[in-house]
Amino acid sequence: MASMDVGPQKGSKKPLDVNINVIPIIDLMAVIISFLLLTAVWTQVGRLQVAQAGGAGEPSEEAVKTTPVTLRLTEKEASLSVGAVAPEVFPLSRNPDSKLLDLTGLTGRLREVKTQLPEQDTITIQTEDTVRYEDLVHVIDASRGAGLKSVSVQATAG
Amino acid sequence: MAIKVPGKRYGKRLRKSKVFGGGPPGGKGANNVDLNMTPLVDMFVIMVLFLIANFSATGEIINQSQDIELPEAKHVEGLQLTTVIRVSMTDIYVETDPIAKVSDVLGEEYLNIPALEEKLRTVKADYEKLHASTGKEFTGDINIQAHKDLSFNVMKRIMYSAAVAGYGNINFAVNGTPPEEGVAAATP
Numbered sequence: 376m377a378s379m380d381v382g383p384q385k386g387s388k389k390p391l392d393v394n395i396n397v398i399p400i401i402d403l404m405a406v407i408i409s410f411l412l413l414t415a416v417w418t419q420v421g422r423l424q425v426a427q428a429g430g431a432g433e434p435s436e437e438a439v440k441t442t443p444v445t446l447r448l449t450e451k452e453a454s455l456s457v458g459a460v461a462p463e464v465f466p467l468s469r470n471p472d473s474k475l476l477d478l479t480g481l482t483g484r485l486r487e488v489k490t491q492l493p494e495q496d497t498i499t500i501q502t503e504d505t506v507r508y509e510d511l512v513h514v515i516d517a518s519r520g521a522g523l524k525s526v527s528v529q530a531t532a533g
Numbered sequence: 534m535a536i537k538v539p540g541k542r543y544g545k546r547l548r549k550s551k552v553f554g555g556g557p558p559g560g561k562g563a564n565n566v567d568l569n570m571t572p573l574v575d576m577f578v579i580m581v582l583f584l585i586a587n588f589s590a591t592g593e594i595i596n597q598s599q600d601i602e603l604p605e606a607k608h609v610e611g612l613q614l615t616t617v618i619r620v621s622m623t624d625i626y627v628e629t630d631p632i633a634k635v636s637d638v639l640g641e642e643y644l645n646i647p648a649l650e651e652k653l654r655t656v657k658a659d660y661e662k663l664h665a666s667t668g669k670e671f672t673g674d675i676n677i678q679a680h681k682d683l684s685f686n687v688m689k690r691i692m693y694s695a696a697v698a699g700y701g702n703i704n705f706a707v708n709g710t711p712p713e714e715g716v717a718a719a720t721p
Contacts, residue, residue, distance in 0.1 A: 411584035421609025509681035
């Protein structure tokens with residue numbers, strides 16, 4: 376047990392042992408740990424901001440006139456059209472381990488679009504009803520990672 | 534002077550030492566038991582360092598429930614404290630108030646969810662009343678905390694109802710994962 380050394384007595388020699396009192400540091404650690412455990416955040420939750428394209432709602436600011444980039448998303452494929460160019464189709468496969476869509480080809484093409492059009496910031500994702508929410512989030516994430524930060528989501532007709 | 538049993542004896546100085554002063558080997562057992570505090574202090578130091586590394590000044594903004602499994606994303610922004618629409622596989626809530634069943638919503642012909650729109654309009658009106666004197670404008674931010682296996686059919690109805698009620702800035706709550714190496718990290 377930690378104890379206090381009262382120092383040498385008159386006529387006695389200096390004792391050999393040096394006792395460090397660890398009680399205060401243990402008390403301090405216990406208080407700090409209790410506080411940090413109460414305020415700890417165990418999961419990092421973030422947000423993906425999206426706009427609803429073509430839907431009802433309050434009018435937003437006038438968008439800067441840029442080349443329209445539209446991605447039509449179904450369960451099986453994604454069709455990317457840039458301006459008036461014919462759409463490019465990317466078949467979507469699923470990773471057997473993570474069950475997530477493999478968006479390597481699509482992400483690469485989106486990065487090329489951003490390189491060709493540096494001022495382009497917006498993309499509209501037209502999504503079919505049967506598409507899973509997780510897949511939509513994955514595509515939005517890929518778009519933001521490619522540099523197209525302003526993502527609008529729209530439902531396809533039918 | 535007392536008569537002692539012959540054997541190893543320690544000098545006067547060493548008798549005061551805890552290491553050597555316990556008496557000769559095989560002597561009487563001490564009544565006091567010394568507790569070694571060093572491992573306890575080491576454990577506390579490691580726990581404090583770990584918890585400080587995990588410390589977040591913003592705290593928990595969204596209460597995660599067991600029936601909602603959020604999707605993951607890498608390029609996320611920091612979550613803001615605002616109204617939350619929670620959507621599990623079966624129910625739709627605004628904060629903790631149940632609004633509608635997902636199965637009922639899917640069977641509707643119209644895009645709008647009337648109960649959800651009405652609740653959001655009420656929340657918006659309360660906000661505007663509360664902040665009338667401060668001049669703080671209603672920003673239209675809303676967080677949607679939805680299960681990852683939901684179809685877009687449900688999501689589009691919720692987004693439409695929120696937009697009609699005046700919530701134009703929709704944020705999907707997701708679990709943030711670290712981005713790949715060489716990619717810019719998430720912005721707060």
